[in-house]
Amino acid sequence: MRVIGLMSGTSCDGVDAAAADLELVGDSLLLEPLGAWSEPYGDEVRTSLAAALPPGAVPLGRVCALDTLIGQAFAAAAVRADRELCASGAELVASHGQTVFHWVESGRVRGTLQLGQPAWIAEATGLPVVADFRPRDVAAGGQGAPLVSLVDRLWLRGRPGVPVALNIGGIANLTAPDGTAFDTGPGCALTDAAARHFSGGRDGCDAEGALAARGRVDPVLLERLLAEPYYRLPAPRTTGKELFHPGYLRAALAGHGALPPEDVLATLTRLTAVTVADAVLGLRATEVIASGGGTRNPVLMRELAGLLPGVALRSSDELGLPSDAKEAYAFAVLGFLTAHGLPGTDPASTGARHPSVLGSLTPGRDGLRLPPRPERAPVRLVVGGGAKAGRDGDRS
Incomplete structure (x- = not known):
């Protein structure tokens, strides 16, 4: 058919x-x-x-x-x-x-x-x-x-070790061989919102992580973002832009003092990498097969690889699905x-x-x-x- x-x-x-x-x-x-x-x-x-x-x-x-x-x-x-x-x-x-x-x-x-x-x-x-x-x-x-x-699960059945499928869109989600599946948190939702905010609506995303690559992670802002209760909910859990929307970003930045746009983007990119990596490590994955628009961001993918030592990180293209x-x-x-x-x-x-x-x-x-x-x-x-x-x- x-x-x-x-x-x-x-x-x-x-x-x-x-x-x-x-x-x-x-x-x-x-x-x-x-x-x-x-x-x-x-x-x-x-x-x-x-x-x-x-x-x-x-x-x-x-x-x-x-x-x-x-x-x-x-x-x-x-x-x-x-x-x-x-x-x-x-x-x-x-x-x-x-x-x-x-x-x-x-x-x-x-x-x-x-x-x-x-x-x-x-x-x-x-x-x-x-x-x-x-x-x-x-x-x-x-x-x-x-x-x-x-x-x-059907696609990854039979692969050695513990393969995990990861999709990084506006929201990031993953699936493990035992059926455990959930949204890890924002994929590109907050970085996209920041790119639109700082460009006055001209840019819909941080193309190829260009801004994030020039910035430095702000540890105080990252700690504030990681305090989000969603990350501690048990699986299965799902979320969306009902939570991770531009207003959420504005509230996180409020009272923090002026940060250069590139530092905000670097911090938000690290947030996505940390929340995904924590979820992957919690599943004891040996391999991650990634897909979605977020895989086109080399800064995000380098951050993720660095947080997953010993875990093979590859694209779904390698397995036949673009x-x-x-x-x-x-x-x-x-x-x-x-x-x-x-x-x-x-x-x-x-x-x-x-x-x-x-x-x-x-x-x-x-x-x-x-x-x-x-x-x-x-x-x-x-x-x-x-x-x-x-x-x-x-x-x-």
């Missing part, structure tokens, strides 16, 4: 699209990457989205407009992916949408909201769409995140599982009472024809060349 995965993460900068040819062979799910790319949001979407994110307050009319605008942006990305990446035509679209609020009270997730109306995608492509993945896990008592943990598109590929897998009636969650990762088949289905132009449910769910994910080799095995 050829599936297009669409994702926009907590950095809220655009749509990542990835196309995959997926096939269940025995107990293995074979994934052949067909290509991926990113499409930045247009100015109207970026401006409206920035105003709507916490701690902003917007009327319902703007929420409705955003749902449409983001849905149309995802639809355009799906059309392009179908045309350019799927020579034989896609059969399904899996759209994560754009998270605008993750409602957490006393460590319990009460609700989660992703915008990007899937009807626009179905109308534009004619394909069935799986969307709204997270609420089912929340309804089952889970955190609704990180949903990629099931895919990570670091910038890994989550889009992961949602293509989750969409495939949903279309086949298979669970897409691991209770060990999200804290849910039971596994759940995720998402809601929007029929395509020709209605909705679902494939038969397999007798068994996959226990491993094989990517790329290994997937081709696996096609010689028994099929199911």
